Amino acid sequence: LAKTTQPISMDSYEGQEVNITCSHNNIATNDYITWYQQFPSQGPRFIIQGYKTKVTNEVASLFIPADRKSSTLSLPRVSLSDTAVYYCLVGADYGQNFVFGPGTRLSVLP
Amino acid sequence: EAQVTQNPRYLITVTGKKLTVTCSQNMNHEYMSWYRQDPGLGLRQIYYSMNVEVTDKGDVPEGYKVSRKEKRNFPLILESPSPNQTSLYFCASCSTGVDEKLFFGSGTQLSVL
Numbered sequence: 001l002a003k004t005t006q007p008i009s010m011d012s013y014e015g016q017e018v019n020i021t022c023s024h025n026n027i028a029t030n031d032y033i034t035w036y037q038q039f040p041s042q043g044p045r046f047i048i049q050g051y052k053t054k055v056t057n058e059v060a061s062l063f064i065p066a067d068r069k070s071s072t073l074s075l076p077r078v079s080l081s082d083t084a085v086y087y088c089l090v091g092a093d094y095g096q097n098f099v100f101g102p103g104t105r106l107s108v109l110p
Numbered sequence: 111e112a113q114v115t116q117n118p119r120y121l122i123t124v125t126g127k128k129l130t131v132t133c134s135q136n137m138n139h140e141y142m143s144w145y146r147q148d149p150g151l152g153l154r155q156i157y158y159s160m161n162v163e164v165t166d167k168g169d170v171p172e173g174y175k176v177s178r179k180e181k182r183n184f185p186l187i188l189e190s191p192s193p194n195q196t197s198l199y200f201c202a203s204c205s206t207g208v209d210e211k212l213f214f215g216s217g218t219q220l221s222v223l
Contacts, residue, residue, distance in 0.1 A: 032209050032210075034210075034211065036212070041198065041217060041219075042216065042217065043114075043200045043202070043214025043215055043216060043217055044153070044200075044212070044214055045214065046211045046212065046213075049209060049211065087153075091210075097143075097155075097158055097166075097168075098141075098143060098155075098158075098202070098204070098212055099155055099168075099169070100145070100152060100153040100155075101152070102152045103152060
């Protein structure tokens, strides 16, 4: 599993767009990029996954540049309920283990 | 409904009294894993399993045991719990493929007195 680096924490205000960048310089050819969201005392939950370019779903967008050495999770118009820890994981293929980094603690302020 | 079920949700016990936290998934996933989460330390992996009868240590396996006799179940066993094992525990599972997504249980808050 490729090592990832994310900011430890970020602050935002309600209604703003939030972008969280994850660096993964040693990403392998077959690796996918997956983001999880965790609320206090709950298990992480999947929010978005991508391989290249841009992926969008009802919750977020994921931007991946051509070299794939980083990715950016974009949360449009955040609300207080988006306050959570966001984890970036990079990996793929059968037999991979899943190890989480410290994640990014996002605080949305009113 | 696809889910990972952990029991119990809360558990208070005393030092040295053996306990088991159960984990079951209904998605026919090959991969299952246990994590513990402590304030300021994030999610740390205890054990994981790639399939039935295949288990391996994670980053913090000391004081824990696991077994994987059936595909759906992956219990976490604390033979002699100690206060430093007081933590929030999560079980997770996923399928195997190029786009695996982890599914997590609701967590077990364990207090060892």
